Amino acid sequence: MGKTANSPGSGARPDPVRSFNRWKKKHSHRQNKKKQLRKQLKKPEWQVERESISRLMQNYEKINVNEITRFSDFPLSKKTLKGLQEAQYRLVTEIQKQTIGLALQGKDVLGAAKTGSGKTLAFLVPVLEALYRLQWTSTDGLGVLIISPTRELAYQTFEVLRKVGKNHDFSAGLIIGGKDLKHEAERINNINILVCTPGRLLQHMDETVSFHATDLQMLVLDEADRILDMGFADTMNAVIENLPKKRQTLLFSATQTKSVKDLARLSLKNPEYVWVHEKAKYSTPATLEQNYIVCELQQKISVLYSFLRSHLKKKSIVFFSSCKEVQYLYRVFCRLRPGVSILALHGRQQQMRRMEVYNEFVRKRAAVLFATDIAARGLDFPAVNWVLQFDCPEDANTYIHRAGRTARYKEDGEALLILLPSEKAMVQQLLQKKVPVKEIKINPEKLIDVQKKLESILAQDQDLKERAQRCFVSYVRSVYLMKDKEVFDVSKLPIPEYALSLGLAVAPRVRFLQKMQKQPTKELVRSQADKVIEPRAPSLTNDEVEEFRAYFNEKMSILQKGGKRLEGTEHRQDNDTGNEEQEEEEDDEEEMEEKLAKAKGSQAPSLPNTSEAQKIKEVPTQFLDRDEEEEDADFLKVKRHNVFGLDLKDEKTLQSLSLSPRLECNGVIMARCSLDLMG
Numbered sequence: 001m002g003k004t005a006n007s008p009g010s011g012a013r014p015d016p017v018r019s020f021n022r023w024k025k026k027h028s029h030r031q032n033k034k035k036q037l038r039k040q041l042k043k044p045e046w047q048v049e050r051e052s053i054s055r056l057m058q059n060y061e062k063i064n065v066n067e068i069t070r071f072s073d074f075p076l077s078k079k080t081l082k083g084l085q086e087a088q089y090r091l092v093t094e095i096q097k098q099t100i101g102l103a104l105q106g107k108d109v110l111g112a113a114k115t116g117s118g119k120t121l122a123f124l125v126p127v128l129e130a131l132y133r134l135q136w137t138s139t140d141g142l143g144v145l146i147i148s149p150t151r152e153l154a155y156q157t158f159e160v161l162r163k164v165g166k167n168h169d170f171s172a173g174l175i176i177g178g179k180d181l182k183h184e185a186e187r188i189n190n191i192n193i194l195v196c197t198p199g200r201l202l203q204h205m206d207e208t209v210s211f212h213a214t215d216l217q218m219l220v221l222d223e224a225d226r227i228l229d230m231g232f233a234d235t236m237n238a239v240i241e242n243l244p245k246k247r248q249t250l251l252f253s254a255t256q257t258k259s260v261k262d263l264a265r266l267s268l269k270n271p272e273y274v275w276v277h278e279k280a281k282y283s284t285p286a287t288l289e290q291n292y293i294v295c296e297l298q299q300k301i302s303v304l305y306s307f308l309r310s311h312l313k314k315k316s317i318v319f320f321s322s323c324k325e326v327q328y329l330y331r332v333f334c335r336l337r338p339g340v341s342i343l344a345l346h347g348r349q350q351q352m353r354r355m356e357v358y359n360e361f362v363r364k365r366a367a368v369l370f371a372t373d374i375a376a377r378g379l380d381f382p383a384v385n386w387v388l389q390f391d392c393p394e395d396a397n398t399y400i401h402r403a404g405r406t407a408r409y410k411e412d413g414e415a416l417l418i419l420l421p422s423e424k425a426m427v428q429q430l431l432q433k434k435v436p437v438k439e440i441k442i443n444p445e446k447l448i449d450v451q452k453k454l455e456s457i458l459a460q461d462q463d464l465k466e467r468a469q470r471c472f473v474s475y476v477r478s479v480y481l482m483k484d485k486e487v488f489d490v491s492k493l494p495i496p497e498y499a500l501s502l503g504l505a506v507a508p509r510v511r512f513l514q515k516m517q518k519q520p521t522k523e524l525v526r527s528q529a530d531k532v533i534e535p536r537a538p539s540l541t542n543d544e545v546e547e548f549r550a551y552f553n554e555k556m557s558i559l560q561k562g563g564k565r566l567e568g569t570e571h572r573q574d575n576d577t578g579n580e581e582q583e584e585e586e587d588d589e590e591e592m593e594e595k596l597a598k599a600k601g602s603q604a605p606s607l608p609n610t611s612e613a614q615k616i617k618e619v620p621t622q623f624l625d626r627d628e629e630e631e632d633a634d635f636l637k638v639k640r641h642n643v644f645g646l647d648l649k650d651e652k653t654l655q656s657l658s659l660s661p662r663l664e665c666n667g668v669i670m671a672r673c674s675l676d677l678m679g
């Protein structure tokens with residue numbers, strides 16, 4: 001049967017009327033859209049921006065924390081979202097989820113969350129949005145102030161700000177001292193977001209005539225407890241007095257202390273407290289494995305060397321209690337050549353050097369950073385496998401911050417704390433702070449004794465010998481000045497053995513210990529716990545404090561100026577000649593002042609037991625060559641299975657290792673971090 005012309009499948013043409021109607025509908029829709037677009041385009045840019053800002057602001061009140069999983073779930077500007085996306089930040093962390101909304105709503109926020117949990121973005125996102133909302137421009141001057149305790153942390157925050165804020169038009173600057181004040185002063189008024197350290201900021205407030213913060217919208221205090229611990233309370237008071245009362249304040253920290261609450265009372269108005277891990281079982285990241293070993297002071301250096309030898313492919317940070325320890329041990333470990341790159345970071349270095357080291361360590365895949373507590377807070381080094389606390393931290397909070405340099409943002413990490421037998425009380429304090437630490441032992445067969453090597457190195461190098469002496473005094477002093485006498489007892493230090501372990505034949509004279517020996521205290525106090533009468537050392541008197549000042553630094557008068565301390569210190573660094581000795585003098589003050597702050601109110605410990613201390617043990621040594629891969633595997637296997645079974649007093653099995661030719665001492669890459677304008 002033949003097909004009719006209109007039957008389907010016959011290739012017949014569609015109904016022209018229906019086709020025309022369909023076309024007309026589409027066309028008019030397109031035309032309408034074009035019209036709307038043209039209308040929009042006719043609007044000045046500011047108006048479009050203003051409309052989108054008001055849309056965003058209307059959504060602030062609708063923020064529902066439970067529905068937020070991504071940054072894009074917040075009503076954020078396109079520029080901020082683009083910056084976040086380009087930096088690969090999409091999903092929010094818990095602290096970001098809980099604080100960004102509150103901050104967008106204009107509330108003061110006190111935020112606390114574990115280390116590595118993303119607090120930086122929790123305040124940077126609201127910072128960008130606050131100025132965006134106000135359509136801030138460089139002519140509006142300073143809009144946001146971000147205060148960090150250390151230069152490194154300020155620098156790092158500044159870098160993150162540059163990354164996520166790069167699509168915005170406002171300017172940002174970093175003011176951290178160690179730079180020319182005049183140069184900074186000339187540019188400071190063009191800065192909209194200023195990241196700074198407290199001392200330098202106060203210096204500008206006092207000395208830079210044109211600098212003012214009258215229009216400040218937001219103040220951010222990062223690692224607030226550290227700012228206070230570092231003796232910046234007076235400086236902070238002075239800074240806050242100079243700021244307008246009507247502003248928003250955000251305060252962040254990984255640990256909550258009384259001093260943070262005091263600062264919050266002073267600087268925040270009806271704040272929202274957000275402590276995301278308050279109810280967590282542990283106060284440290286779940287991905288962080290934490291262990292401690294107990295060993296004698298004179299064995300610590302060998303333990304460290306052995307550890308490094310067995311972790312050649314890892315990235316580790318080793319924390320020491322003083323700059324001089326870092327300086328000496330860094331140099332001598334470079335000479336020992338453990339086979340892994342060693343870097344050193346401490347407050348006695350010039351600023352440029354500190355930045356070079358920081359960047360160098362960030363870049364390296366395997367390296368060891370010897371550091372003081374300037375690296376303990378906030379610094380975000382990527383992919384750190386191990387944090388070793390060579391010296392016991394002053395308290396549990398410092399432990400948490402140090403250990404938190406690893407296991408950041410969902411990564412794994414391991415922390416090892418080295419304790420002296422006299423410091424075991426720290427374990428209890430850590431457990432009370434919900435830090436799950438377990439004791440492990442060192443495999444005696446893996447322990448390499450390096451004392452003889454150090455002796456022979458020092459015999460040929462007078463400069464290094466003097467550094468060893470300074471390291472010795474500095475360490476003993478740091479223990480003496482520790483507040484917590486339950487943990488730190490200078491009288492229990494095996495003084496001569498410790499000197500030997502550093503490679504010194506004779507223990508250097510330690511004036512304050514000698515003085516204590518000459519004037520043993522008669523004071524007896526009743527022990528609170530067991531009601532037994534015990535001898536107790538006298539309090540550290542003001543005279544003794546003064547003696548420390550004079551002994552370690554002749555220029556201490558500058559430090560008497562309380563809140564202006566860093567102002568002076570940082571200012572002098574501006575005029576740095578690059579002379580290392582000069583640098584050390586200045587930093588002596590910094591180090592000493594920090595120690596003195598801790599010492600005030602603390603008590604001096606009882607006397608060292610000298611007869612005990614005179615006994616110097618002979619350490620048997622053997623030199624062996626080893627395969628590095630095997631070392632690494634062995635050490636970890638031993639640790640994982642917890643079969644160390646070492647009694648460190650039994651030194652029969654101590655071994656020494658021949659020098660590895662593969663040492664790379666740090667290469668240098670310049671990283672400029674002076675006042676830098678973005679946008």
Ligand SMILES: Nc1ncnc2c1ncn2[C@@H]1O[C@H](COP(=O)(O)OP(=O)(O)OP(=O)(O)O)[C@@H](O)[C@H]1O
Pocket residue numbers: 088089090091092093096113114115116117118119120121253254377378379380404405408409
């Ligand atoms: N939303 C996110 N998505 C992916 N990575 C993130 C996110 N937020 C933060 N990070 C990453 O997590 C790491 C830790 O972040 P950050 O330094 O802000 O932690 P923190 O809480 O300030 O730590 P600390 O208390 O030690 O200062 C950084 O490397 C950061 O880039």
